[in-house]
Amino acid sequence: GNSVTQMEGPVTLSEEAFLTINCTYTATGYPSLFWYVQYPGEGLQLLLKATKADDKGSNKGFEATYRKETTSFHLEKGSVQVSDSAVYFCALESGNTPLVFGKGTRLSVIA
Amino acid sequence: DVKVTQSSRYLVKRTGEKVFLECVQDMDHENMFWYRQDPGLGLRLIYFSYDVKMKEKGDIPEGYSVSREKKERFSLILESASTNQTSMYLCASSVRRGRGTQYFGPGTRLLVL
Numbered sequence: 001g002n003s004v005t006q007m008e009g010p011v012t013l014s015e016e017a018f019l020t021i022n023c024t025y026t027a028t029g030y031p032s033l034f035w036y037v038q039y040p041g042e043g044l045q046l047l048l049k050a051t052k053a054d055d056k057g058s059n060k061g062f063e064a065t066y067r068k069e070t071t072s073f074h075l076e077k078g079s080v081q082v083s084d085s086a087v088y089f090c091a092l093e094s095g096n097t098p099l100v101f102g103k104g105t106r107l108s109v110i111a
Numbered sequence: 112d113v114k115v116t117q118s119s120r121y122l123v124k125r126t127g128e129k130v131f132l133e134c135v136q137d138m139d140h141e142n143m144f145w146y147r148q149d150p151g152l153g154l155r156l157i158y159f160s161y162d163v164k165m166k167e168k169g170d171i172p173e174g175y176s177v178s179r180e181k182k183e184r185f186s187l188i189l190e191s192a193s194t195n196q197t198s199m200y201l202c203a204s205s206v207r208r209g210r211g212t213q214y215f216g217p218g219t220r221l222l223v224l
Contacts, residue, residue, distance in 0.1 A: 034212070036215075041217075042217055042218075043115070043201055043203075043215030043216050043217045043218050044154075044201070044203075044213075044215040045214075045215065046212050046213075046214075049212065089153065089154065098144060098156055098159055098169070099213060101153055101154045102153060103151065103152065103153035104153045104154075
């Protein structure tokens with residue numbers, strides 16, 4: 001079946017550090033891939049997505065590239081801010097089945 | 112902007128009570144979902160609905176039921192609340208099947224004593 005594995009947290013970084021959160025997937029067919037973010041006390045919101053191989057999703061300085069050969073969709077940001085502190089979820093959708101989420105990675109950015 | 116609202120942010124109930132969690136979306140979305148979120152377990156899908164009066168079991172439906180009488184409203188029902196149902200409950204909606212972007216409500220944190 002479909003599944004998503006993302007690196008376990010928590011991840012603690014200093015402001016302006018480089019961020020990578022790894023995400024790999026297993027899926028039948030050709031999935032779409034997503035990163036969602038959950039800020040403290042809120043629901044999830046879509047951060048970025050990619051619908052086919054080699055697509056790059058980007059938003060708010062975050063980027064992720066859909067790599068079919070390595071079945072990965074790693075999230076990166078060149079310079080994190082305190083306001084990026086949140087929980088990040090990788091997810092995939094394949095066919096008409098509901099989204100499958102990873103377990104989430106908590107990021108804390110300290111000034 | 113899509114808006115998904117949940118009836119309560121915090122709820123405290125007693126073991127054995129019947130609990131209703133309400134979710135309303137204002138964008139005419141066909142699909143609606145209920146998840147629970149627990150530390151270390153991420154999001155787990157309880158039930159979902161692809162149309163009015165339709166419902167399908169997710170990964171952990173035991174102890175829950177749902178109702179979707181109107182397109183915009185999707186209710187999660189705990190028939191007899193138990194302490195292991197203490198959790199954060201998240202509702203989401205999306206346009207239709209195969210269109211993955213889901214829009215989430217703020218969540219209901221339920222404590223069952």
